[in-house]
Amino acid sequence: MRSRLLTALFLMVPALPxxxxxxxxxxxQIASVQNSASPRAELSFNSLITIFGxxxxxxxxxxxxxRLDFVDGKYPSELGCVAVEIxxxxxxxxFAGANQINAQxxxxxxxxxxxxxxxxxxxxxxxxxxxxxxxxxxxASPALxxxxxxxxxxxxxxxxxxxxxxxxxxxxxxxxxxxxxxxxTGFGVTExxxxxxxIPSQQAPLRNALGITVGGVALAPDDxxxxxxxxxxxxxxxxxxxxxPFSASLGELPVxxxxxxxxxxxxxxxxxxxxxxxxxPGDFATIQAAVxxxxxxxxxxxxxxxxNEKITIQKSGLRLVAPVSGQRAVVDxxxxxxxxxxxLGTPQRPVSGxxxxxxxxxxx
Amino acid sequence: VVENFENGITLExxxxxxxxxxxxxxxxxxxxxxxxxxxxxxxxxxxxxxxxVSANQTQRTAHDGIVLTAASAGNTIQGNRIAxxxxxHGIAWAGPWRPAGRGGCGVNLTGVNAAGAANNNNNLVLENxxxxxxxxxxxNGNSTGNVIARNYAxxxxxxxxxxxxxxxxxxxxxxxxxxxxxxxxxxxxxFDLFSNPAAxxxxxLRNKGTANFQ
Numbered sequence: 001m002r003s004r005l006l007t008a009l010f011l012m013v014p015a016l017p018x019x020x021x022x023x024x025x026x027x028x029q030i031a032s033v034q035n036s037a038s039p040r041a042e043l044s045f046n047s048l049i050t051i052f053g054x055x056x057x058x059x060x061x062x063x064x065x066x067r068l069d070f071v072d073g074k075y076p077s078e079l080g081c082v083a084v085e086i087x088x089x090x091x092x093x094x095f096a097g098a099n100q101i102n103a104q105x106x107x108x109x110x111x112x113x114x115x116x117x118x119x120x121x122x123x124x125x126x127x128x129x130x131x132x133x134x135x136x137x138x139x140a141s142p143a144l145x146x147x148x149x150x151x152x153x154x155x156x157x158x159x160x161x162x163x164x165x166x167x168x169x170x171x172x173x174x175x176x177x178x179x180x181x182x183x184x185t186g187f188g189v190t191e192x193x194x195x196x197x198x199i200p201s202q203q204a205p206l207r208n209a210l211g212i213t214v215g216g217v218a219l220a221p222d223d224x225x226x227x228x229x230x231x232x233x234x235x236x237x238x239x240x241x242x243x244x245p246f247s248a249s250l251g252e253l254p255v256x257x258x259x260x261x262x263x264x265x266x267x268x269x270x271x272x273x274x275x276x277x278x279x280x281p282g283d284f285a286t287i288q289a290a291v292x293x294x295x296x297x298x299x300x301x302x303x304x305x306x307x308n309e310k311i312t313i314q315k316s317g318l319r320l321v322a323p324v325s326g327q328r329a330v331v332d333x334x335x336x337x338x339x340x341x342x343x344l345g346t347p348q349r350p351v352s353g354x355x356x357x358x359x360x361x362x363x364x
Numbered sequence: 365v366v367e368n369f370e371n372g373i374t375l376e377x378x379x380x381x382x383x384x385x386x387x388x389x390x391x392x393x394x395x396x397x398x399x400x401x402x403x404x405x406x407x408x409x410x411x412x413x414x415x416x417v418s419a420n421q422t423q424r425t426a427h428d429g430i431v432l433t434a435a436s437a438g439n440t441i442q443g444n445r446i447a448x449x450x451x452x453h454g455i456a457w458a459g460p461w462r463p464a465g466r467g468g469c470g471v472n473l474t475g476v477n478a479a480g481a482a483n484n485n486n487n488l489v490l491e492n493x494x495x496x497x498x499x500x501x502x503x504n505g506n507s508t509g510n511v512i513a514r515n516y517a518x519x520x521x522x523x524x525x526x527x528x529x530x531x532x533x534x535x536x537x538x539x540x541x542x543x544x545x546x547x548x549x550x551x552x553x554x555f556d557l558f559s560n561p562a563a564x565x566x567x568x569l570r571n572k573g574t575a576n577f578q
Contacts (some may be wrong), residue, residue, distance in 0.1 A: 023368070039482050041422055156382060158379065158380045162431035256480070273487060276525035290512040303420075310369065313504075322386075329365070330365040330366075330367065331365070331366045331367070331369075332367060332368055333366075333367065333369030333370075334368045335455065336368075336369065337369075337370055337394055338369065338370055338371070338397060339369060339370070339371045339372075339373070339374040339408075340366035340369035340371065340372050340388065341366055341372070341373040341374070341379060342371075342373075342376065343373075343374065343375045343376065343378045344374075344375045344376050344377065344378075345376065345378055345379075346377050347377055347411065350377045350378055350379045350412075351377065351378045351379075351381070352378065352379045352380045352381060353380050353381060354375075354378060354381040354382075355381065355382045355383075356373060356380070356382070356383050356384075356386060357383075357384045357385050357386070358384075358385050358386070358418070359365055359366050359373075359386040359387060360365065360385045360386055360387045360421065361387035361421070
């Protein structure tokens with residue numbers, strides 16, 4: 001379902017070979033059409049949609065569009081012998097399975113009711129067309145993509161997921177002051193406009209005003225760093241780079257975006273927490289033991305003293321902090337070889353967002 | 365303080381990270397032979413990009429104070445104080461610390477990546493103070509697009525700012541390099557600002573010190 005769309009958005013899905021021959025024999029039936037990011041039926045210009053029903057493809061088969069399917073650099077209007085028409089126009093198809101299709105509303109300014117059909121074997125002698133469904137187009141139908149229902153699909157600036165640590169290997173909650181990126185669809189016209197199926201060649205901010213609240217508090221304009229579409233994802237995916245206010249409360253904070261009189265879901269939240277502090281030598285005898293026990297986003301607080309050890313940090317978002325005044329923390333390599341503090345990633349998975357602060361001696 | 369290691373603090377394949385308010389000192393090669401540029405430095409960035417290294421200090425490093433190598437790009441190196449570099453590198457240190465004129469730099473953008481081709485590009489090296497080493501600030505390794513600005517380099521045996529090894533398209537502006545070239549060593553001799561013939565075309569603007577290209 002939506003998780004399949006998220007998979008397509010966040011991960012690279014291996015390509016399947018294109019089907020040259022179309023021989024689908026099922027009878028496509030549309031059960032419902034909704035915003036891809038929420039169960040709402042309202043749709044708009046360029047928004048991503050999910051069509052539920054049956055007979056869309058052979059049972060058990062599914063196709064996710066990738067760059068091998070692109071036509072003239074755009075998402076295809078036919079995928080696995082499945083096409084979608086909205087108002088008589090073919091529209092990009094991102095995913096096609098037996099019971100679900102993900103597609104994109106065409107780049108049109110009309111609003112109101114509009115006919116939608118699923119077409120199998122399109123343009124061929126054995127073409128099969130579903131009975132029409134009706135969708136309601138509005139000027140905006142904003143919705144935020146979510147992880148597991150309520151948590152907003154969001155990333156830190158280093159691409160880690162904004163989520164509690166158990167959600168994924170590289171996941172950590174937001175902290176007050178963090179900049180994070182939210183993703184949604186249905187937010188309306190951008191400047192410039194990118195057509196349905198296109199991947200934007202540049203950032204294109206929303207043309208209409210918007211407001212964002214986090215934890216019920218409206219973000220200041222300076223805390224909305226970008227709102228619009230951007231290179232890397234289809235023109236129906238809107239991104240919002242926001243700064244969590246330093247004054248934000250902690251917990252699962254509701255996040256709502258409003259534009260053109262329409263609002264995103266009221267139950268979407270973002271986890272905002274203060275980082276956990278692991279103290280050395282209070283909680284752990286060695287710095288490395290604390291680093292090993294820490295989760296991304298945690299703070300390892302090193303007290304004054306001399307530590308005869310070498311430290312390797314392979315976790316993103318970790319902060320290793322020593323006192324910047326008064327008595328010093330000294331990492332002493334006496335009898336050891338190599339690096340004192342080694343922040344170590346791999347070319348495939350760099351370590352990011354690590355801070356090493358305060359291991360400072362007397363002035364030179 | 366991080367001291368008595370073969371490198372002080374190292375970022376390797378790291379992005380968007382910060383090293384602030386740290387000291388690395390007494391950094392020496394403990395086991396001969398010297399492993400080259402990736403050993404005996406205070407702060408070492410290997411294939412690491414978009415990091416900030418600021419307000420740190422290094423002293424008594426057998427090779428360089430701060431090194432960017434293996435295609436480390438887009439980093440900001442700002443407000444660091446570096447002294448006593450290039451002492452005894454290449455040999456197991458037996459003390460005491462003494463100037464040797466063996467190639468140590470305050471800040472050094474050098475070396476190539478594993479493919480032997482990439483460079484250390486588009487870094488900002490701002491407002492650092494380097495003293496008592498061999499070279500002050502150096503761009504090497506075909507690096508391009510770097511900005512070396514408002515740094516203070518003094519009391520080096522060779523030049524205070526040195527561009528060589530295919531360094532091309534870099535901007536060197538408003539640095540104070542007066543008081544370098546103390547030992548009249550080749551190739552920079554007594555010049556404070558030295559563009560090696562091996563360097564390409566770079567922009568030198570409003571720097572202080574004697575230069576071989578004026």
